[in-house]
Amino acid sequence: MxxxxxxxxxxxxxxxxxxxxxxxxxxxxxxxxxxxxxxxTEADYYCRILDDFELNERLINENYELTTNRIKLNKELIKDLNNFPNDRSTILNKFVASLRQDVFVPSTITFEDLTSSGQLKLLTDIKLKNRLIKHSTFLNNSLNQLKENRYEIVKRYTDFELITELGYQDIEYVKQELDKEHIDFLPNINWTNDPTHPIFIKFQDNLVFILGMQIRQKQHLSNLKKEIQEPIELLKNKKCK
Known part of the structure; x- marks a missing residue:
């Protein structure tokens, strides 16, 4: 037993x-x-983030070029305004064209998905992970600054007490909806040919201010373009196909 x-x-x-x-x-x-x-999953995230970054780089370049063209147009407009005699309608239509704002909307879907889902821990490359976090902060700050610039430009555009005296009715898309009867009701002040006129002085002052905002916007885009280069190179080293 x-x-x-x-x-x-x-x-x-x-x-x-x-x-x-x-x-x-x-x-x-x-x-x-x-x-x-x-x-x-980690490798897939790296490749998707790289796709977002390369798209954002193209968008930055496009916005940079558009802003450069608007700066050029704004400088021409200051000359045109002071080239007497000039046409109020031509001046205002050029002015509207120089004000158009193309909003830079970056693609951040992948990184936001990583952070919101708590999957950021999947990134084992600590150097790259910290660099991506740093870029996200820089990008958000840049977007806030660009938004502030757009706000100031629009504010200056609308900073006139009497829109009809300014000649808003001469702007092409407004003029197309008005017939002669409507136009006859509105004032036709030839302020663009009188450098002493209060509207002329204020308009020219706004042109210079808006030019400064556009230059500032271009600088923000330039800084963002430089900042994005390092994380792109780090992501490319992951050999995404």
């Missing part, structure tokens, strides 16, 4: 050891599988 009990005891211990080993192997396989899936 003692021999049988000893054999059963050894057999039970052996079974327990086999079960424990089986559990450890299963856990190891599960951990390996989870790590493999996390690596695949």
């Amino acid at each position: 003692e021999n049988k009990t000893g054999k059963y005891f050894k057999y039970a211990i052996g079974e327990i050891i086999l079960v424990v080993i089986g559990i450890l192997i299963a856990l190891q396989i599960n951990n390996w599988n989870e790590n493999r899936k996390n690596k695949i």
